[in-house]
Amino acid sequence: MVSVHFRVNYVPPPGQYLAIVGDHASFGTWNGNRSKKMQWKGDGNWEVEVVFPEGISSFQYNYTLKSGENWSLYEAGPRRELSLAELKGQASLLVLDIWRSSWNPELSPEFNSSLFTDVIYGRDTSNVKEAAAFSSFKPDANSTLIRFEVHCIFIPKGATVKVSGAIPELGNWDAAKGVELSGKDYPFWSGTVQVPNNRIPFNYKYVIVGGEVSEPAWEEGADRVYWESGCSAVKKADGPFKRSGEWRGAGVAVPIFALRTKNGLGVGEFLDIKPLVDWSSECGLKIVQILPINDTTVKGDWRDSYPYSANSVFALHPMYINLDKLTKDPAILKDIAAKRNTLNALPKIDYEQVTEFKFTIMKKVFDQSKEFLNSPDFKKWLAQNEHWLLPYSLFMTFRKKFGTSDWSQWKDRKDIDRETVRKLSEPSSEFYQEVSFYNYIQYNLHLQLKEAADYAATKGVGIKGDIAIGVNPKSVDTWIEPHLFRLHKSTGAPPDFFSDEGQNWGFPTYNWIEMSKDDYGWWRARLSQMAQYFDAFRIDHILGFFRIWEMPANAVTGLLGRFYPSIPVSRQELANNGMWDIDRLVKPYIKSHLVERYVGQDLAEEVMKKCLKETQPYTWEFKPEYASEKAVAAAFPTTGKDAEKNGRIKSGLFKLLQNVIFLQDDEDPNSFYPRIEFAKTTSFYELDAGYKPALTQIYLDYFFRRQEGLWADTAMERLPIMVHSTKMLCCGEDLGMVPKCVDGVLKALRILSLRIQRMPDDPKKEFYHCGEYPHLSVCTPSVHDTSTLRGWWEEDLATTQRFWNQILGQQGEVPSYCDCHSTYKVIRQHLESKSMLAVFPIQDLFGLSPDYIAGRDPKEERINIPAIAEHYWRYRLHIPLEDLIQDKEYIQSTKNLIQQTGRLGF
Numbered sequence: 001m002v003s004v005h006f007r008v009n010y011v012p013p014p015g016q017y018l019a020i021v022g023d024h025a026s027f028g029t030w031n032g033n034r035s036k037k038m039q040w041k042g043d044g045n046w047e048v049e050v051v052f053p054e055g056i057s058s059f060q061y062n063y064t065l066k067s068g069e070n071w072s073l074y075e076a077g078p079r080r081e082l083s084l085a086e087l088k089g090q091a092s093l094l095v096l097d098i099w100r101s102s103w104n105p106e107l108s109p110e111f112n113s114s115l116f117t118d119v120i121y122g123r124d125t126s127n128v129k130e131a132a133a134f135s136s137f138k139p140d141a142n143s144t145l146i147r148f149e150v151h152c153i154f155i156p157k158g159a160t161v162k163v164s165g166a167i168p169e170l171g172n173w174d175a176a177k178g179v180e181l182s183g184k185d186y187p188f189w190s191g192t193v194q195v196p197n198n199r200i201p202f203n204y205k206y207v208i209v210g211g212e213v214s215e216p217a218w219e220e221g222a223d224r225v226y227w228e229s230g231c232s233a234v235k236k237a238d239g240p241f242k243r244s245g246e247w248r249g250a251g252v253a254v255p256i257f258a259l260r261t262k263n264g265l266g267v268g269e270f271l272d273i274k275p276l277v278d279w280s281s282e283c284g285l286k287i288v289q290i291l292p293i294n295d296t297t298v299k300g301d302w303r304d305s306y307p308y309s310a311n312s313v314f315a316l317h318p319m320y321i322n323l324d325k326l327t328k329d330p331a332i333l334k335d336i337a338a339k340r341n342t343l344n345a346l347p348k349i350d351y352e353q354v355t356e357f358k359f360t361i362m363k364k365v366f367d368q369s370k371e372f373l374n375s376p377d378f379k380k381w382l383a384q385n386e387h388w389l390l391p392y393s394l395f396m397t398f399r400k401k402f403g404t405s406d407w408s409q410w411k412d413r414k415d416i417d418r419e420t421v422r423k424l425s426e427p428s429s430e431f432y433q434e435v436s437f438y439n440y441i442q443y444n445l446h447l448q449l450k451e452a453a454d455y456a457a458t459k460g461v462g463i464k465g466d467i468a469i470g471v472n473p474k475s476v477d478t479w480i481e482p483h484l485f486r487l488h489k490s491t492g493a494p495p496d497f498f499s500d501e502g503q504n505w506g507f508p509t510y511n512w513i514e515m516s517k518d519d520y521g522w523w524r525a526r527l528s529q530m531a532q533y534f535d536a537f538r539i540d541h542i543l544g545f546f547r548i549w550e551m552p553a554n555a556v557t558g559l560l561g562r563f564y565p566s567i568p569v570s571r572q573e574l575a576n577n578g579m580w581d582i583d584r585l586v587k588p589y590i591k592s593h594l595v596e597r598y599v600g601q602d603l604a605e606e607v608m609k610k611c612l613k614e615t616q617p618y619t620w621e622f623k624p625e626y627a628s629e630k631a632v633a634a635a636f637p638t639t640g641k642d643a644e645k646n647g648r649i650k651s652g653l654f655k656l657l658q659n660v661i662f663l664q665d666d667e668d669p670n671s672f673y674p675r676i677e678f679a680k681t682t683s684f685y686e687l688d689a690g691y692k693p694a695l696t697q698i699y700l701d702y703f704f705r706r707q708e709g710l711w712a713d714t715a716m717e718r719l720p721i722m723v724h725s726t727k728m729l730c731c732g733e734d735l736g737m738v739p740k741c742v743d744g745v746l747k748a749l750r751i752l753s754l755r756i757q758r759m760p761d762d763p764k765k766e767f768y769h770c771g772e773y774p775h776l777s778v779c780t781p782s783v784h785d786t787s788t789l790r791g792w793w794e795e796d797l798a799t800t801q802r803f804w805n806q807i808l809g810q811q812g813e814v815p816s817y818c819d820c821h822s823t824y825k826v827i828r829q830h831l832e833s834k835s836m837l838a839v840f841p842i843q844d845l846f847g848l849s850p851d852y853i854a855g856r857d858p859k860e861e862r863i864n865i866p867a868i869a870e871h872y873w874r875y876r877l878h879i880p881l882e883d884l885i886q887d888k889e890y891i892q893s894t895k896n897l898i899q900q901t902g903r904l905g906f
Contacts, residue, residue, distance in 0.1 A: 075102075087233065120905065144233070152189055201225055206238070206241055254841070260878070267351075291307045297396070310471055317445075323358060395479060405475075491505050557654065590619065626653065660675050708740055752776055752837065757780075
């Protein structure tokens with residue numbers, strides 16, 4: 001048996017106390033409600049003694065702050081570990097710990113993410129020796145064995161940590177003679193020293209030496225002091241290495257599909273990440289941010305270029321595969337080379353031609369190499385991934401068989417379970433060969449992406465993925481697990497910077513209640529899949545974890561949505577304000593003069609006759625077959641010979657459908673939701689003036705007051721799984737109509753927010769100033785959904801003039817286009833901000849060089865226009881990556897700028 005005495009110094013708020021929770025029964029086996037309570041000893045010290053029986057070699061634990069029996073707040077940082085096996089010969093051990101605060105950079109989740117511990121400061125510890133065990137020292141009653149331990153992430157590769165102090169055993173403050181600590185458990189560094197009791201107490205510090213560190217880098221602040229004597233063995237866990245300043249880095253954002261190489265096939269590929277990483281590393285950039293890379297094959301044409309509409313949240317998109325890596329067949333390689341000249345010469349992506357050619361070649365190669373199905377590596381990978389792979393491959397097989405991705409039309413295959421999927425994927429199944437083909441594609445995509453990701457890590461460059469907020473309603477996920485989705489609803493966003501009509505993305509909303517039943521297993525699996533390749537990730541539309549803008553599935557625009565969940569307006573609340581005529585509030589308000597206004601006098605009579613029914617003189621309602629936006633859109637297609645006429649009718653009928661003040665809940669007839677921006681409707685304009693003040697107050701209360709507590713609680717139920725179930729750095733895209741509670745929740749969970757200079761969250765501001773940004777943020781001048789910096793500059797020179805004077809601090813008239821000097825000013829402002837990451841679209845970085853923008857129309861640099869529901873995502877770099885790497889002058893000037901602004905790291 002061995003007795004371990006735990007002591008931790010921390011002063012909790014009144015009424016709260018400290019406890020230990022861990023993997024041993026004495027500590028509750030990680031159940032916070034059964035954790036072991038510690039005793040208050042004064043001076044901030046909490047203590048508890050535990051006697052461990054023989055046979056226990058090690059255990060893990062953490063300290064937790066408790067209040068009552070059912071509330072726990074865990075300290076920051078990874079699980080602590082204590083080896084008991086090395087205590088042979090020791091009757092007892094004193095553990096001196098420090099409470100880990102999440103506000104300390106060394107211990108906060110963002111810096112303990114794989115981006116820092118595995119990539120930017122990652123190191124190979126496989127051959128590093130462990131700290132000397134207590135049992136390796138000869139017992140001496142006149143001395144104390146002290147295990148020093150410090151947490152140090154920000155240490156250059158090749159450097160190490162030593163402990164040095166005011167006694168000979170620690171080198172007498174000579175760093176060269178200090179005790180070198182083991183980095184076996186990086187980011188923890190530890191070493192054991194035997195100190196005569198007559199030298200206790202003593203002062204000491206930790207110091208970084210070696211590698212790129214030319215002079216010893218001592219930790220800052222006052223000396224540490226060791227006081228304890230009378231113990232044979234002590235573990236002194238000193239917490240973080242003391243340093244001031246905040247780590248800041250820079251990165252580049254570019255979609256994989258946009259990459260261009262001289263040996264490409266008209267679209268960027270996973271292996272193109274490697275030369276992109278080379279360029280980024282030489283420029284001093286620490287992170288490469290990309291768009292979603294999941295398979296989006298649904299419609300079978302260019303509309304599948306939309307990367308946020310996945311047919312599987314696990315499968316990778318086949319267009320990113322490098323065909324040359326699949327085969328050595330000279331005939332096939334010749335076919336690839338011949339097509340390369342055609343596809344690679346295109347200024348933009350021809351999505352259909354690229355995907356068709358790649359699938360043709362992949363099928364040829366697969367038919368020649370089916371023996372791979374029996375390879376041990378493939379079998380192992382298949383076993384590890386079959387939970388998503390087999391449903392995906394069978395889905396793609398049935399999509400081809402039935403000629404549609406709409407699984408609701410797959411006759412006897414529209415309802416399926418996992419056991420049936422397994423059987424239909426076996427060698428005896430008629431579908432086996434086709435399923436195996438898609439397995440083959442995914443396996444090779446995995447190998448190529450993993451190769452690129454591992455290469456990036458060796459260069460100290462992290463890859464930041466993008467996790468889309470939704471999935472396509474005709475997807476593998478909705479087919480195999482429909483209970484996880486509200487398929488009768490659609491997601492989007494209310495009117496915002498991007499669109500006056502709001503946005504309807506067409507994705508089903510999530511059934512969070514069902515998802516919670518297995519502790520959000522679908523999300524955890526999704527994150528685990530991403531973590532194979534990425535070191536950080538962006539949560540697309542993170543506001544959807546607080547509440548989502550939800551519309552009926554028959555909506556086209558985003559104007560007829562409401563927030564889900566939200567506290568509705570009750571029938572009684574409306575009655576209390578004198579509003580009894582519910583139909584007047586919830587049904588489209590249609591008068592003859594409004595029909596004439598919206599569709600035109602020349603078409604009004606035809607429209608009223610065909611689409612409307614008169615209920616009272618000059619008052620109308622929609623006929624059932626035209627009573628939704630989708631029904632109207634289907635009845636009046638805006639292509640063909642009647643495109644102009646149908647466009648006017650469709651637009652006018654949409655305005656009439658949207659001409660309501662409230663939306664009635666389709667499940668509770670006594671609950672209502674204000675129609676977004678109802679004050680702009682003619683229904684509200686022509687309402688009796690006596691009702692308007694009360695309705696306005698209800699509107700403001702619904703959107704800006706009553707929901708805050710609910711939305712904060714909702715996010716704190718959902719978002720922790722996104723942070724705690726992965727080591728990837730978590731970043732949020734928090735744009736749009738942002739509730740006040742968002743900032744506090746993101747800070748509490750240490751999730752980086754997003755700052756775009758021309759899109760401040762304060763409606764009273766026109767622009768952010770970069771000096772306002774918090775450290776826990778990613779800042780950028782533009783994103784894939786906006787015009788580039790150069791494009792925005794030319795959109796409205798009156799706006800740019802104000803930006804020129806107020807933000808850039810320049811005098812006189814603004815230049816009519818964004819030259820390299822102006823680009824430099826904007827980028828430097830972002831680099832000088834406090835934001836942890838400054839990430840720039842590669843198009844904006846091109847603006848630093850006149851050679852890269854000469855003769856280029858900035859409109860051609862834009863990736864997406866959110867207001868266009870079916871936009872073609874086809875942007876390509878106009879410069880091959882090989883040429884970028886050869887431009888040493890540009891690389892050096894960019895690196896100098898990053899270094900001057902303190903973004904090369906510690």
